[in-house]
Amino acid sequence: MAKGKSKTASDTPKRIPKKKLKQLVTDLLLANPSKIFNYKQVSNKLGVGDDITRRMVNELLYELAQEGFAEELQRGKFRAVMQNALVVGTLEMNPDGSADVITEDNREIFIPDFRLNHALHGDRVQISIYRQRRRGLLEGEVVRIIERAKRNFVGAIHFVGKNAFVIPDNKLMPYDIFIPKVELKDVRNGQKVIVQITEWPAREKNPSGKIVEVLGNPGVHEVEMHAILAEFELPYRFPEELDKLAEKISAKITDADYRERRDFRDVPTFTIDPFDAKDFDDALSVQMLPNGNIEVGVHIADVTHYVKPNSPIDNEAIERGTSVYLVDRCVPMLPERLSNFICSLRPNEEKLCFSAVFEMNENAEVINQWFGRTVILSKRRFTYEEAQQVIETGEGDMKEQILLLHTLAQKLRAERFKKGAIAFERIEVKFDLDPKGKPLGVYFKENKESNQLIEEFMLLANRKVAEFIGMQKKGRRELPFVYRIHDKPNEEKLNAFRSFITRFGYSISGTTDRQVSKSLNQLMEKVKGRPEQNLVETLALRSMAKARYSTDNIGHYGLGFKFYTHFTSPIRRYPDMMVHRLLDHYLKNGKPKDKEQIETLCKHSTNMEIKATEAERASIKYKQVEFMQDKVGETFKGVISGVTSFGLFVELTETQCEGLVSIRDLDDDFYRFDEDEFALVGERSGRKFTLGDEVEVEVWRTNLAKKQLDFKLVGMPGKSSKPSTPRRSPKKSSSKKAKVASSRKGQQKPKKKEKRRKR
Template identity: 55%
Template structure:
């Protein structure tokens, strides 16, 4: 079935590619290889290597390429008159995307296809199936008419009107909460159940802690120890211990669940953890990296239970200077489990269990935090939305997440452990040039910083000196402070974040720009991140005198982990977007006051009160005026009425549409208040 149509597709398939040139890309006649991005109109876009520009591929020149495919593209003309973009044509599809498409299965006689609703897939997919009676059963559900399925495109033969694919998962009835959350996970190629082989292997792992295990470790069971986590957390993978030493200094232990003691390399549980790469946190559920026995029981640092840990222990003076440090395996018994709200109350009032310990740790963390920012760490992040759901997963409220001092307390000690572990391996390990897994963050993109400078100037804000990385950080922090609480805060903050590189894992250490650390790794969350498991293993091997490990192998693992992390992040954001659109579904036609949060040539973005849920007013839907986007002054002007909309303009909007499948929220402009 072809709902969008494929006008000119036959001509497309007969068209020849452009001139073959070099492989650098971006110039007329040259070829580019890369991943193609597709919009709902069927247009393709591919980034030019080493450039911020992209090449646009018209529908007629896509040659059957689909979103996420690796393709070779010839640049056909220098600039497209309408958009000024480079234009190209797909020469061939080098590799089909491994990400499935989500659709509703339609069975009509012998024909079976998936009707796809996606902003990046304008075609339905014909299912490769000779007999509908033999449709697959996956996860205990048989594929059937009307059910949601995940489909992987295999090919697009020249004479077929749609791509051909196979069903890789049966997700359930459309509209049911589990079905929709599983659909998001499947869309990003993220598993949501463990195979029996993995569950059985986890169940066979012994829970017994032997005397030999205890003797091989430092015993911290007599030292005051506690955890601070979200109220609904079950996987407690870090704990803090605290005691005053006879010399007047303080000892702080950062104790991390010893996951790799239980999960051995190459076992079914380890292979599954590697494949997943990370736990995934959707609005209403956690998809763990490890089976429940490990993440919520065996490795979770629950109070009043003996637990095995891999620890970083620091002797600190009152000014938070590290006097001594020790890394090694330990056994602990946590005295208390706090949630962040409880710990925050103790910080604010000075009263409650372990109040003196928490007060002192908070003072140390405050010093660490100030030192980081003084050295050039970034001091801003985009606020996250929090969706509250009932027992059935239905959204009942939407708020903004708050990060308070209790969060900072834990954050600073985790940063200390991660930084010092990385520095220890790099500087003090006996192995020559030891291979290690670093968490790296490159310097900001200079071109994007200049875009930010121009953008900020339209609001009469100045981005200061960006001559070197440290000055960039100081200037960005100063800019963020100057826009705080103002209408333009959100878009300037968003553009500043876009100027930043994406943090990732690598065996090549270039430091972490955002944190202003020369050495940094991820050591503190092995229950939910596979790179932390790799770090534990490497640290243990080097402490035991091993030589440097295979760099190529670990670099491949780093790249895989970075990719899985990004998929998990995308899925988490998609679940928030889905639930916010679902929250607004029963509010169609209702009016809300809001604030203009973004402007483009096609629409006005508005955040409504009190939830701050953002939707778009399409300029095409405005019937009482003709609005034009003034890019130079970053405003939208009504030609008929003279109304001017800028960031922060107070408006009243009406909820027009809430498209759950595409996670799109449309508003209608009802009134310009200010």
């Protein structure tokens, strides 16, 4: 026998991982939908020569047939299942790299990570639905990116030889962005930058980009606040030329202004706002009428008197859509001269307003109403705390007016809940900050009677303005308008929430809207002060639809109103400016405005509101992590707020700071994720961790740049935390995806990065 060369490692064919091979086989079938293949032909097309991999190809063909991707026409011969539907929707990334597309008809389509075809979170995409997935859910593939949600990302830059990669802060952006050498001027390794994607060839795993701006070193307060705003593509400075234009706007009230307006300067008027507010856009007046009724004026800053349509300031306000409130600052929609001075209803200064004036009886029923432009003079600026003191003690400035309005507000509130409003009053996290922005303490803003006083009259004004325009009068054409709408909850998500709360001994009864809302209110009352309060309230909110702006009125489910709009905050919301202009136009018997144009602005305003809300949450998370930095090693009580295949999320009871207990650190047993129970279950001990369980944790690590907290489990009340038997070797988990409470994706928490990003 002739001697041959001994086989070396380099001669051994490199095996393709099964997941990658499955993708290649599927892509080949879909690229040739009319052709029939056996495993040998597929192997040859893919350049697979070794027997083990060829056998795997054969197994994968049968697996794809079982899953519905392919069909077996003859024994061993397969063809792709023809794609049967093309739909359009918005893509929402999941932390594991897969995604869901919410279609225009509100269906949810699952997209595997290998079928995204470079689509990213928020993109508007066209997808092909090609099969039913388990649990009746549809599965599809992105075939076209219609519109990118964003091209700019924020992250830290890391040099690799002469080139570099930016690792985005956004956990839903799973790709590093390649930066060529030519773009690496005036930037140092590790700095935070804004990077813009410039190209992404179809066959490249990673996009290429250029540096738009160098923000600075990570962990620095100003850098991180600017990074949060930039991440959501929100401005963090006002254009200098617009500030100069605003300085030229006169604050003087002319004789013509006085003549054209209803004069409320002698009527007792005041504002109630947070202690740190500067933009006071609403005031209340109240006086008794000769007939014994009560006149209540809801006076709103007349922003549109100063900001004209299509002016540079108006165009900037459209672009911004809303003011953005981070933990330490407000990024205004309008230049500061307008928002904090000219339009702000400051005490002892005559101001121009657009007002809703109501004649009410002692039962808070509206007898008559009037809408129009006014001039007012606020006699007093109250903080919520000062107004609350008057309500509680019956003493203080303008006590007669405040107590009368308080009585009316409580009657309005009771009637609102009687008619089906839902009492969603989430606790608001606030921080005591030092002059440099460092958090010294965490506290919670409560919704007391002084808040309710303002809330009820703002709701009344918003509702009555919407009714005035929206209620069809006989023989009148439709008047296109801006409505604030809120759809009924998704039945599947609501049922999942019903199922979840049973573990705490709660339930939601009823079938009609009013019965369900009444039951939800009873639930919110029952959970007050209990450890599971924040979790139950959060999941209840997530089972609801999201409120938005639209010209098509469907009512507001959460408030129980058939007509609702936003009229009361034009300093900080562009839709309110739109409402002021439309209301003024229709009061003057103007012709119907262009509905399509209004709808476009409604959609943009909704999108900007979502971005502003996400930025606010990110800033809160950043400050929570910063607050916990000097508490490493300390133990705290908390509640399990999320369960995933990679660990437990725990929310601390005292501060609502949330962190992860990694499954790797639950070393007393091997834990598997139970999808149906939304729990981690020990294979040997049967020990179970579920949503809402009270636990005690130790702060282990803080990562300020990534806004992450890591905890270690110390114990559970009434349960042993250390079983005596050591951990067994792991078994294979049947779970394919990490899912949590109210829906398949709704409560899933961000997955920790345990391996390098795709490159």
